[in-house]
Amino acid sequence: MNYKPVQILSIGMAVPKKVVTNDDLTKILDTSDEWISTRTGIKQRHIADGDENSTLFGIEAAKDALQKAGVSGEEVDAIVVASSNPYNIYPSTGCAIQEAIGAKNAIAFDITAACTGMLYALEIGRSFVATGKYKNVLLVATDTNTKFLDWTDRTSCVLFGDGAGAILITEAKDGVDDIIALNVNADGTMGRHIQMNLVGDNCPLVEPATSGQQKITMNGKEVYKFVMHTMPESIMKCLEDAGLEPKDIDYLVPHQANLRIIEGLQSRLEFNDEKVIVNIDKYGNTSAASVPIALSEAIASGKIKTPSKAILCAFGAGMAWGSAVVRLREGLK
Ligand SMILES: CC(C)(COP(=O)(O)OP(=O)(O)OC[C@H]1O[C@@H](n2cnc3c(N)ncnc32)[C@H](O)[C@@H]1OP(=O)(O)O)[C@@H](O)C(=O)NCCC(=O)NCCS
Numbered sequence: 136m137n138y139k140p141v142q143i144l145s146i147g148m149a150v151p152k153k154v155v156t157n158d159d160l161t162k163i164l165d166t167s168d169e170w171i172s173t174r175t176g177i178k179q180r181h182i183a184d185g186d187e188n189s190t191l192f193g194i195e196a197a198k199d200a201l202q203k204a205g206v207s208g209e210e211v212d213a214i215v216v217a218s219s220n221p222y223n224i225y226p227s228t229g230c231a232i233q234e235a236i237g238a239k240n241a242i243a244f245d246i247t248a249a250c251t252g253m254l255y256a257l258e259i260g261r262s263f264v265a266t267g268k269y270k271n272v273l274l275v276a277t278d279t280n281t282k283f284l285d286w287t288d289r290t291s292c293v294l295f296g297d298g299a300g301a302i303l304i305t306e307a308k309d310g311v312d313d314i315i316a317l318n319v320n321a322d323g324t325m326g327r328h329i330q331m332n333l334v335g336d337n338c339p340l341v342e343p344a345t346s347g348q349q350k351i352t353m354n355g356k357e358v359y360k361f362v363m364h365t366m367p368e369s370i371m372k373c374l375e376d377a378g379l380e381p382k383d384i385d386y387l388v389p390h391q392a393n394l395r396i397i398e399g400l401q402s403r404l405e406f407n408d409e410k411v412i413v414n415i416d417k418y419g420n421t422s423a424a425s426v427p428i429a430l431s432e433a434i435a436s437g438k439i440k441t442p443s444k445a446i447l448c449a450f451g452a453g454m455a456w457g458s459a460v461v462r463l464r465e466g467l468k
Pocket residue numbers: 165166167170171174175250289290291293353355356358359392393420450451452
């Protein structure tokens with residue numbers, strides 16, 4: 136089969152307006168700005184307010200990506216949404232976005248790969264384009280973890296924020312593939328370390344269920360240990376697949392979960408600060424949206440210059456993780 140190469144057309148993002156600082160959190164938790172900043176790098180996070188939800192931010196990010204690419208909703212052939220806390224299970228967030236952007240010719244569906252969702256969506260999207268059946272594929276990652284946090288658990292609730300990112304890809308007419316290498320992985324044996332159950336009520340004719348908690352629970356230390364050996368391996372494997380070395384890469388755009396994890400990856404790659412995209416201080420961990428938000432913001436601010444090559448990497452519940460080496464074409468918005 137003659138696989139079609141992929142062009143990255145644009146990156147979009149959206150975050151809630153409401154900002155909650157570390158100092159704000161001290162009103163409801165036994166914590167401090169000093170603890171949160173030094174252990175995680177987070178200073179504040181954007182949080183869904185009132186009726187705001189992940190569908191709404193997904194729509195905004197999708198519109199941002201379409202507008203930057205000059206592509207209309209009707210020209211979109213497929214919408215893949217990564218979300219671990221969608222506003223609705225059904226209709227899917229994909230279908231809600233399809234309606235909102237007028238993508239009447241697109242198929243639309245959701246996937247869940249937690250914080251690695253955008254890399255999984257990219258794997259699906261590039262395969263769609265590769266077959267030649269779908270041309271313009273809109274990938275959206277949207278999460279509002281703050282609605283599902285246990286706000287009495289200071290070890291987890293300080294870490295997350297809300298937001299959405301979108302990446303629009305299409306068939307590369309010039310034959311140059313922007314996805315130079317991409318690997319996603321999963322290890323379900325580690326699943327217990329980050330969990331969120333959907334809890335429903337049993338039929339009244341049977342015993343009520345006793346287990347399950349519709350709140351995020353996390354063993355931060357285990358996650359940290361797991362990530363510190365899997366993520367560097369994943370990145371190195373991706374570079375090897377790409378036939379490149381760290382020195383050939385211009386930027387690292389990592390999942391924004393903990394600044395200490397990012398610094399570990401930075402030192403492994405021997406990158407200076409200019410090459411590492413960090414916005415965890417402003418947004419916290421926005422799950423699947425984290426990488427596209429970081430990418431979108433860094434391109435818009437000029438921190439990422441094009442043309443260039445970047446490593447994208449993410450990890451999270453599953454455990455699932457992945458890395459990609461991508462080409463950012465000149466003028467990419
Ligand atoms: C969660 C994480 C920041 C905790 O950092 P840590 O250095 O391992 O901290 P510990 O859990 O050892 O806690 C150290 C102390 O700080 C306390 N502490 C925990 N959270 C606190 C907070 N928000 N404010 C103040 N103190 C806090 C603990 O109770 C503990 O106190 P103790 O020593 O008296 O028992 C860190 O483990 C981490 O980032 N892990 C990865 C998580 C992650 O990336 N998850 C998302 C994946 S997508």
